[in-house]
Amino acid sequence: MGKLMTFVVDFWSYVLLKGSTKYYAxxxxxxxxxxxxxxxxxxxxxxxxxxxxxxxxxxWELFISNFIFTAHVAAAAVLVVAPGxxxxxxxxxxxxxxxxxxxxxxxxxxxNFILFHMGRPDRLWHVMPGIGFFNFPNSMLxxxxxxxxVYLLLNAVAVWYILYKKYIGQEVGGWYKPWIYLAIAxxxxxxxxxxxxxxxxxxIGAWNTAVLPFAFLSMAGASGPALIILLFxxxxxxxxxxxxxxxxxxxxxxxxxxxxxLMLVLGSEFFTALxxxxxxxxxxxxxxxxxxxxxxxxxxxxVTLTVLVGSFFILLMPKVRKGYDFWLPVxxxxxxxxxxxxxxxxxxxxxxSPSPMGEYTEYYPTFVEWLNVAxxxxxxxxxxxxxxxxxxxxxxxxxxxxxxxx
Amino acid sequence: xxxKKSIExxxxxxxxxxxxxxxxxxxxxxASAAAMVAAPAVAGAAASxxxxxxxxxxxxxxxADSTVAEWLQGHFQLMTEEEKKKAIERLEKRYTAxxxxxxxxxxxxxxxxxxxxxxxxxxxxxxxxxCVHGCVRENNQSxxxxxxxxxxxxxxxxxxxxxxxxxxxxxxxPETSWFGDHGVQIGGNAYTPVGGIxxxxxxxxxxxxxxxxKDSFYFPVQCHQCEKPPCVKVCPVRATFRDPNGxxxxxxNWCIGCRMCQLACPYGARRFNWGEPNLPAEEMNPKxxxxxxxxxxxxxxxxxxFCLQRTREGRPPACLEACPVGARKFGNLxxxxxxxxxxxxxxxxxxxxxxxxxxxxxxxxxx
Numbered sequence: 174m175g176k177l178m179t180f181v182v183d184f185w186s187y188v189l190l191k192g193s194t195k196y197y198a199x200x201x202x203x204x205x206x207x208x209x210x211x212x213x214x215x216x217x218x219x220x221x222x223x224x225x226x227x228x229x230x231x232x233w234e235l236f237i238s239n240f241i242f243t244a245h246v247a248a249a250a251v252l253v254v255a256p257g258x259x260x261x262x263x264x265x266x267x268x269x270x271x272x273x274x275x276x277x278x279x280x281x282x283x284x285n286f287i288l289f290h291m292g293r294p295d296r297l298w299h300v301m302p303g304i305g306f307f308n309f310p311n312s313m314l315x316x317x318x319x320x321x322x323v324y325l326l327l328n329a330v331a332v333w334y335i336l337y338k339k340y341i342g343q344e345v346g347g348w349y350k351p352w353i354y355l356a357i358a359x360x361x362x363x364x365x366x367x368x369x370x371x372x373x374x375x376x377i378g379a380w381n382t383a384v385l386p387f388a389f390l391s392m393a394g395a396s397g398p399a400l401i402i403l404l405f406x407x408x409x410x411x412x413x414x415x416x417x418x419x420x421x422x423x424x425x426x427x428x429x430x431x432x433x434x435l436m437l438v439l440g441s442e443f444f445t446a447l448x449x450x451x452x453x454x455x456x457x458x459x460x461x462x463x464x465x466x467x468x469x470x471x472x473x474x475x476v477t478l479t480v481l482v483g484s485f486f487i488l489l490m491p492k493v494r495k496g497y498d499f500w501l502p503v504x505x506x507x508x509x510x511x512x513x514x515x516x517x518x519x520x521x522x523x524x525x526s527p528s529p530m531g532e533y534t535e536y537y538p539t540f541v542e543w544l545n546v547a548x549x550x551x552x553x554x555x556x557x558x559x560x561x562x563x564x565x566x567x568x569x570x571x572x573x574x575x576x577x578x579x
Numbered sequence: 580x581x582x583k584k585s586i587e588x589x590x591x592x593x594x595x596x597x598x599x600x601x602x603x604x605x606x607x608x609x610a611s612a613a614a615m616v617a618a619p620a621v622a623g624a625a626a627s628x629x630x631x632x633x634x635x636x637x638x639x640x641x642x643a644d645s646t647v648a649e650w651l652q653g654h655f656q657l658m659t660e661e662e663k664k665k666a667i668e669r670l671e672k673r674y675t676a677x678x679x680x681x682x683x684x685x686x687x688x689x690x691x692x693x694x695x696x697x698x699x700x701x702x703x704x705x706x707x708x709x710c711v712h713g714c715v716r717e718n719n720q721s722x723x724x725x726x727x728x729x730x731x732x733x734x735x736x737x738x739x740x741x742x743x744x745x746x747x748x749x750x751x752x753p754e755t756s757w758f759g760d761h762g763v764q765i766g767g768n769a770y771t772p773v774g775g776i777x778x779x780x781x782x783x784x785x786x787x788x789x790x791x792x793k794d795s796f797y798f799p800v801q802c803h804q805c806e807k808p809p810c811v812k813v814c815p816v817r818a819t820f821r822d823p824n825g826x827x828x829x830x831x832n833w834c835i836g837c838r839m840c841q842l843a844c845p846y847g848a849r850r851f852n853w854g855e856p857n858l859p860a861e862e863m864n865p866k867x868x869x870x871x872x873x874x875x876x877x878x879x880x881x882x883x884x885f886c887l888q889r890t891r892e893g894r895p896p897a898c899l900e901a902c903p904v905g906a907r908k909f910g911n912l913x914x915x916x917x918x919x920x921x922x923x924x925x926x927x928x929x930x931x932x933x934x935x936x937x938x939x940x941x942x943x944x945x946x
Contacts, residue, residue: 221877222836223725223854232841232851292836292851292878295650299816299835306654306816306833314815314839375809375935376845529847529932530731530800531778 210548225542238517243283249397250276251360277328282553379456379524394431396512399505432485460523473518696912700946703906706797713901718872721856733781802848802883803939810840
């Protein structure tokens with residue numbers, strides 16, 4: 174077990190002690206947000222969800238909106254893992270572990286959002302198998318809880334095992350490949366389950382559609398690789414990590430065609446809803462045109478969709494795709510941001526209008542809610558930063574067993 | 580006919596005590612914030628402001644809600660008789676201390692051979708909302724910040740009132756299409772709701788000195804106690820379930836506050852305790868039932884149970900007793916001689932939002 178101990182020590186000393194000024198500035202910033210958020214988290218835990226903007230009309234808040242987004246990225250992380258393992262693309266072989274790290278951290282971040290969403294987080298044990306009580310096989314939330322936690326486990330084992338093996342300079346065991354294949358299959362699964370949690374509600378017209386899983390997966394395919402390209406470009410610039418242009422180009426292609434599929438999916442949904450315009454389309458109408466002067470989401474709807482459709486066409490231009498220093502990161506940042514923005518302003522909040530009693534409502538997040546969201550993101554970014562930093566150290570050989578013992 | 584039905588709500592407002600009025604003014608800042616959060620019935624707000632937060636002994640201590648033993652208790656339905664007895668004793672002790680009056684938490688079992696059903700005559704309802712406030716008094720709902728009502732009364736516009744020629748933008752002709760008319764009409768102007776049973780044009784927070792309004796009719800909605808309840812299906816921990824009498828219940832101590840049931844319910848019947856419930860001690864109803872009107876805690880769901888604490892003793896629900904026009908009927912659907920069965924057999928009965936296939940045991944009829 175001596176090797177394991179030196180691995181842990183080497184890994185974390187590399188993560189915490191070897192960094193540039195910018196790296197530490199980034200850590201200080203994240204810690205500041207994290208600690209500031211502890212205050213509002215305490216407030217929410219002690220006073221209840223009354224401190225956030227949710228109501229009986231709009232009962233889901235920014236936490237769930239962000240959770241769905243984290244599920245996007247977590248599911249899409251398999252797009253970095255699959256090319257190396259399933260299609261034998263050599264340039265992806267080393268990068269796969271970075272994808273698994275993203276999957277692991279984003280699922281953890283999403284579960285953290287769920288805790289903030291719960292009215293009684295102290296009763297979390299009620300959903301723990303053995304001591305709690307699962308409403309199986311009826312509740313879609315139960316499936317989601319199971320697949321998310323299993324995905325977390327699959328990726329955590331995959332990440333730490335391969336990093337450790339690389340650290341001591343050994344090949345991975347024979348079980349590793351099937352394990353990774355399972356993790357790859359599990360990625361879409363978590364996302365389909367998450368979309369079923371929403372689409373199973375017959376009374377929410379905007380969600381109760383068979384295209385929801387397709388919309389989720391295509392948005393995952395756009396936002397996930399967008400973040401991954403940004404991180405790869407950053408790692409390529411600031412570390413000794415070798416990431417080839419062809420790897421980035423493949424990820425760009427994934428973004429483009431995910432956006433292409435998204436256009437088809439949203440187009441089908443909008444057509445089906447709007448042509449006959451029955452009750453099912455009322456939320457969409459509210460989203461597109463407002464209702465009796467309540468039009469908070471109208472500009473968001475048009476801007477977000479214009480940006481996502483526009484990004485598809487802009488990314489088709491070779492100059493943008495190959496603009497690794499400026500155009501590509503800019504476009505990736507835009508796609509990532511607008512898929513995130515889409516969650517509250519198109520997917521979640523407008524879907525609650527009209528309510529079962531015909532009420533139309535706009536959502537106003539509170540300060541506590543904003544800061545708690547920032548707190549969860551800061552915690553998530555911190556884990557990602559630490560994990561990526563350490564992993565790059567291992568992959569580039571800076572963190573190595575022989576080296577430390579020598 | 581309509582004179583007989585007219586009921587002055589003003590009287591009820593006038594009954595508010597001076598002390599309560601001062602409390603209301605003191606708490607008005609909080610109350611108006613609550614108005615944005617909860618679903619308050621505005622007309623009732625004046626009357627129920629009588630109840631604006633009165634500090635009570637235990638209420639200031641948030642931990643009073645969950646002692647360790649209570650926190651550790653399992654699903655009540657799965658407990659042994661011994662455990663149930665202990666859980667009830669714990670609750671009675673806590674409520675008695677908190678509200679300063681001897682509180683009974685009953686665990687009376689469901690009567691056998693009974694399927695409860697409710698019928699509401701929409702031609703009689705005058706929209707006075709006595710049922711709403713009768714329910715609040717009986718069932719220990721939070722009175723302020725946030726104010727919780729289990730019954731919501733929709734005020735719906737009567738049919739045809741929007742069909743005057745001056746309201747039609749082209750005197751009965753269709754809107755001109757972007758592509759020209761081609762001389763054949765394809766659409767019309769009468770897009771205004773025509774007073775059907777639906778949520779179009781519904782006003783849920785109406786204020787009125789006098790009801791009923793001559794241009795409206797009223798449509799109260801509460802939990803429909805569905806035979807195929809979507810809320811029960813989605814609950815991840817089966818904290819909500821259907822009892823042998825067909826009533827959908829919630830174990831307030833087992834609910835984790837995920838609000839899936841609120842998403843699933845097509846009737847908007849479920850209410851969440853966003854904050855610590857404010858139930859003034861002097862208004863607390865000490866005669867409670869574990870599954871019914873016992874005081875709730877922060878972060879859990881609640882809803883109408885057809886006054887389970889009453890119906891299990893053979894008494895009618897509080898909303899029925901409060902109704903001044905006899906629009907509400909309640910009874911055993913399995914008893915062929917019951918009033919409700921007679922209504923189902925002889926009146927024009929319908930279920931609200933039948934398209935969701937939830938099979939409610941709450942029926943509406945035109946008497």
